[in-house]
Every structure is written in C-alpha cells, then in structure tokens.
Amino acid sequence: MSAPSLRMATAEPRWLRWTLTGIGLAFLFFFLALPLLAVFYEALAGGWSAYLQALKEPETLHAVGLTLFIALFVMPFNVMVGVAAAWAIAKFEFRGKSLLITLIDLPFAVSPVVVGLVFLLIFGAQGIFGPWLSAHDVKIVFALPGMVIVTLFITFPFVARELIPLMQAQGREEEEAAISLGATGWNMFWRVTLPNIKWGLLYGVILANARAMGEFGAVSVVSGHIRGETNTLPLHVEILYNEYNAVGAFASASVLALLALVTLVAKTLVEWQMRRETETLDTVLPAEAVRSKE
Amino acid sequence: MNKRVLPGFGLSLGVTLVYLSLLILLPLSGLVFKSSSLSLTQFWDIASGERALASYRVTFGASLLAALINALFGLIVAWMLVRYPFPGKRLVDSLVDLPFALPTAVAGITLATLYAGNGWIGRHLEPLGLKVAFTPLGIVVALTFISLPFVVRTLQPVIEDIEPEIEEAAASLGASRLHTFTRVLFPAIFPALLTGFTLAFSRAIGEYGSVIFIAGNMPLISEITPLLIISKLEQYDVVGATALACVMLAISFLLLLGVNAIQWWAANRHQGDHQGPERASQ
Numbered sequence: 223m224s225a226p227s228l229r230m231a232t233a234e235p236r237w238l239r240w241t242l243t244g245i246g247l248a249f250l251f252f253f254l255a256l257p258l259l260a261v262f263y264e265a266l267a268g269g270w271s272a273y274l275q276a277l278k279e280p281e282t283l284h285a286v287g288l289t290l291f292i293a294l295f296v297m298p299f300n301v302m303v304g305v306a307a308a309w310a311i312a313k314f315e316f317r318g319k320s321l322l323i324t325l326i327d328l329p330f331a332v333s334p335v336v337v338g339l340v341f342l343l344i345f346g347a348q349g350i351f352g353p354w355l356s357a358h359d360v361k362i363v364f365a366l367p368g369m370v371i372v373t374l375f376i377t378f379p380f381v382a383r384e385l386i387p388l389m390q391a392q393g394r395e396e397e398e399a400a401i402s403l404g405a406t407g408w409n410m411f412w413r414v415t416l417p418n419i420k421w422g423l424l425y426g427v428i429l430a431n432a433r434a435m436g437e438f439g440a441v442s443v444v445s446g447h448i449r450g451e452t453n454t455l456p457l458h459v460e461i462l463y464n465e466y467n468a469v470g471a472f473a474s475a476s477v478l479a480l481l482a483l484v485t486l487v488a489k490t491l492v493e494w495q496m497r498r499e500t501e502t503l504d505t506v507l508p509a510e511a512v513r514s515k516e
Numbered sequence: 517m518n519k520r521v522l523p524g525f526g527l528s529l530g531v532t533l534v535y536l537s538l539l540i541l542l543p544l545s546g547l548v549f550k551s552s553s554l555s556l557t558q559f560w561d562i563a564s565g566e567r568a569l570a571s572y573r574v575t576f577g578a579s580l581l582a583a584l585i586n587a588l589f590g591l592i593v594a595w596m597l598v599r600y601p602f603p604g605k606r607l608v609d610s611l612v613d614l615p616f617a618l619p620t621a622v623a624g625i626t627l628a629t630l631y632a633g634n635g636w637i638g639r640h641l642e643p644l645g646l647k648v649a650f651t652p653l654g655i656v657v658a659l660t661f662i663s664l665p666f667v668v669r670t671l672q673p674v675i676e677d678i679e680p681e682i683e684e685a686a687a688s689l690g691a692s693r694l695h696t697f698t699r700v701l702f703p704a705i706f707p708a709l710l711t712g713f714t715l716a717f718s719r720a721i722g723e724y725g726s727v728i729f730i731a732g733n734m735p736l737i738s739e740i741t742p743l744l745i746i747s748k749l750e751q752y753d754v755v756g757a758t759a760l761a762c763v764m765l766a767i768s769f770l771l772l773l774g775v776n777a778i779q780w781w782a783a784n785r786h787q788g789d790h791q792g793p794e795r796a797s798q
Contacts, residue, residue: 333722407523436619438725482617
C-alpha cells in the first residue's frame with residue numbers, strides 16, 4: 223500500500239480533524255478561558271482605583287497573609303513525609319504496599335466537608351478532646367491550628383503521588399552504587415537521590431501549594447469565619463460575595479486567580495525541565511551502551 | 517539477593533505510617549466511632565430522610581452528568597492535544613489544569629456570575645428558556661469545571677503510547693478509520709477513560725466550594741449532600757451531620773477501590789496480551 227493512502231487510513235479525514243479540534247477548543251473556551259477572563263473583568267468592573275482600594279482593605283490583606291502562612295507552614299511537612307513515603311514504597315518490597323498506596327490516596331477521595339467535620343468531632347467543644355482542650359485553654363478548632371491540620375490532611379498525597387512513579391522508574395542501582403562505595407545514608411540522599419528527584423519533588427510541592435492556598439470546604443468548617451482572624455482568602459471571597467460586594471469579592475478572587483496562573487506557569491516549566499532531562503537521558507544512554515559493548 | 521542494601525527503610529516507612537495514622541486514619545475512624553453512638557435504626561432514619569435522599573439524588577445525578585460530559589469532551593480534548601497540530605497548543609495544554617489550580621470558591625462565584633440571567637453566558641441562554649445559575653443545571657456546570665482535567669490527563673499518556681503499528685496493521689487489513697477506532701483504538705484507551713471518569717465522578721460528589729455559589733441551595737431541589745452536612749452542623753445537629761458524613765465516606769472508599777480495581781484489571785489485561793505470543797512461540 224502506498225504511503226499516502228496508508229496515512230489516510232491511519233488518520234482521520236481533514237473535515238473530522240477540524241470538527242473535533244473545533245469542538246475541543248470551544249469546550250475549553252467556554253469552561254476554562256471564559257471563567258478566567260470573567261474573574262479579571264469583574265474585578266476591574268469598577269475601575270482600577272476601586273480594585274486597588276478593595277485589595278487594600280485590612281481584612282483582605284490579613285486574609286492574604288493567613289493564606290500564605292498556612293501554605294508555607296504545611297510545605298515542609300508535605301516534603302518530608304512525601305519523600306519518606308516514596309522512598310519506602312519505591313525502593314523496597316514489603317507486604318501491604320498496595321494497601322499503603324491506596325491509603326495515601328485517601329485524602330483525594332474524601333469530601334473536604336467531611337474532612338472538616340472529622341476534626342471538628344475530635345477537637346470541637348463536644349469532641350473527643352474537647353473538654354480537655356477547653357480546660358487547658360487550648361484552641362484548635364475555629365483557630366489557626368485546626369486550619370493548618372485540615373490543610374495538612376488535604377495536601378498529604380501530592381508529593382508522594384508525584385515521587386512514587388518517578389523513583390520506581392529510576393530504580394535502585396544508583397543509590398546501591400553509592401552505598402557500596404561507602405557513602406553514608408545521608409550522603410547518598412543529598413548527593414544521589416535528591417538531585418534525581420528534585421523536579422518531581424518541586425512539581426508535587428507546586429500542586430500541594432495550589433491546593434493549600436485554594437482549599438475552601440475543609441477550612442470553612444473548622445475556621446469559624448472570624449473576620450480579620452481566621453479568614454483565608456477563599457473564605458474572604460465568600461463573605462464579600464454574600465454581602466453583594468462584587469468588586470471586593472472578585473478583587474480577592476483575582477489575587478487567587480493570579481496565584482493559580484503562577485502555579486500553571488511554574489508547573490509547565492517544571493514539566494518541560496523533566497521532559498528535557500528524560501530526553502537527554504534517552505539520547506545519552508544508548509550511546510553509552512554502544513560504547514560499553516565495543 | 518539482598519534487597520535491603522539501601523538504608524532508611526525502617527525510618528521512612530515508620531515516619532509514613534505514624535503520620536498517616538495520626539493525621540488520616542485515626543481521625544477518620546473517629547468519625548465512624550462517633551456515629552456508632554447511634555443505633556442502626558437511628559442511623560438509617562437520618563441517612564434515608566427525605567432531605568438526605570433528595571440531596572443524594574442531586575449530588576449523584578449532577579456528578580454523573582458532569583463526569584459523562586467530561587468523558588465525552590475529555591476524550592475529544594485529549595485526542596486533539598495528542599494527535600492534531602494547531603497554533604497555541606502548548607498554551608491550551610497548560611490551561612487544562614486550571615481547575616486544579618484555581619480555588620473552588622473563585623470558580624463558584626465566577627460561574628455563578630457568567631451563568632446568571634445578566635451574565636455573559638446566561639444572557640444568551642435565558643431567552644431560550646434555559647436557566648442555569650441557581651438551578652440543578654448550575655451544579656452540573658460547576659462540577660464539570662472542577663473535574664475537567666481528570667479524563668484529559670489520564671487519557672493523554674495512554675493515547676501517546678499507542679503504537680502506530682497497530683493502526684497501520686488494522687488499516688492494511690482493510691479496516692476503515694471508524695472501524696479501527698471502535699475495534700482497535702477505543703479498547704486500548706477504554707480503561708484509562710473509565711479511570712478518568714471514576715476519578716472525575718469521585719471528585720465531583722465531594723465538591724462543596726464551587727457548587728454552593730451557583731446551586732441556589734434549595735432543600736430537596738438543588739441541595740447537595742456536603743451542603744446538607746454543613747447546614748446540619750450549623751443547626752448543632754452534629755449527630756445528623758456525622759451520619760451523613762459516614763455515608764459520604766463509605767462511598768468515597770468504594771470509589772477509591774473501584775479506581776484500583778479498574779487499574780488492576782487494565783494491568784492484568786495487558787499482561788495477558790503480552791503473554792500470548794510468548795506462549796505461542798514456545
């Protein structure tokens with residue numbers, strides 16, 4: 223069979239390609255691009271000065287600060303436990319491994335509202351530790367600690383999920399070589415493992431961070447909605463919107479949308495970096511393999 | 517062969533198990549423990565109350581519709597992104613993840629504004645008699661938005677991995693393009709499509725933030741189960757909220773197991789394919 227007719231038989235006809243591309247792009251336009259445009263349009267509907275004025279409200283600034291604080295606070299926990307989980311799962315064989323992987327995914331499956339309720343039942347006034355906490359004047363629910371705890375819950379899977387397949391694909395050889403050459407465990411980790419996984423780790427951190435900054439349901443249940451105290455930026459958006467302060471709500475929303483765009487750009491850059499590294503690996507390795515055979 | 521050459525197994529597994537137990541497993545079992553203060557009939561009465569049943573209908577109906585919409589359009593988008601060249605493709609590809617990056621509250625107020633009677637989209641739909649914002653249809657729109665990336669992102673690598681040889685083989689054996697798609701390509705990507713669909717569905721039934729702004733939140737009509745849990749909490753009906761949360765948690769578990777089962781099935785199916793010719797050659 224000649225090349226053109228084979229090509230015609232293994233690709234869709236041109237009219238179909240154009241139709242499908244049109245449908246796909248229209249779907250993405252109405253569901254993604256238009257909402258994104260609308261956030262900024264609505265935020266600027268009252269002009270730049272009203273926009274900036276809305277952002278300069280002390281409560282808005284406090285909400286921005288609180289959102290960033292929580293996101294930064296949970297990051298080291300996610301990195302440490304994510305790397306630990308991925309190390310155990312990707313480099314060793316043990317019983318119950320697939321169960322452990324499923325359990326790590328659990329926070330993705332549970333409704334954020336249920337997550338918030340769970341911690342309310344533990345630390346709330348009528349909760350398991352409620353009487354003890356109030357006797358010792360420790361506030362967890364309707365205060366910052368509770369909001370941090372639910373964010374830790376919600377963001378737990380991201381880093382491990384990103385690292386497990388990556389570290390499984392990389393195998394054990396490099397680390398085993400480092401150990402057999404006399405490196406200590408920490409030396410091996412800093413010199414071999416971390417350089418190998420740094421982009422995957424960063425990718426996981428970016429995703430976890432986006433979720434931490436944007437979480438609404440779980441944080442809403444345990445925050446108590448105290449203005450200027452336990453209001454994160456997403457909760458602040460809700461309050462302003464319910465007060466019919468559209469410009470204020472969309473001004474705060476536009477900050478979150480900007481952070482989302484930063485997340486997308488950072489994520490794309492890391493993806494390109496990871497792809498480039500695997501490509502150079504692919505082109506270097508066969509050459510080396512040939513050389514070693516000679 | 518000594519598998520434990522590498523250090524840190526005990527430490528890393530220990531840290532993981534302790535963290536997982538303290539942060540996730542013990543708190544979740546606390547929920548089940550709390551609901552055990554209810555007798556079975558009490559639990560059943562709450563879980564099958566009129567408002568609860570209506571909320572399941574709304575939640576599952578809208579989630580199913582949203583997941584179906586995403587399965588159909590997600591397949592088209594993934595196919596387009598892998599196979600067809602068009603300008604701005606990389607930008608479009610990056611934009612697909614927007615629902616993962618954009619906070620749900622932002623999505624909620626924006627979609628509510630777009631689909632309201634005077635919004636950019638609602639303005640054109642209402643003359644046609646189609647009210648979206650503040651109706652169950654609005655819930656479908658919000659859930660479609662937040663679960664949009666799942667199908668696209670699970671399908672993309674699978675479509676990329678399809679070897680052109682199998683399409684060429686089908687074509688050279690005289691199959692039409694439609695035939696090749698339905699008999700060769702679709703079976704190859706079906707497990708991934710099903711996984712993406714289940715992930716999207718599972719994300720949608722738990723969603724709260726984006727829905728409450730666009731739903732109208734009328735009890736029995738456009739009230740989702742997570743919102744019913746919240747309103748029970750606000751009325752200090754902690755027991756009622758706990759019972760409903762247990763129902764949601766059980767469903768989440770089932771869906772998680774479902775996703776695992778699909779992946780296991782897909783992996784074993786492929787193993788069978790690979791073993792076939794080997795056995796034949798022996």
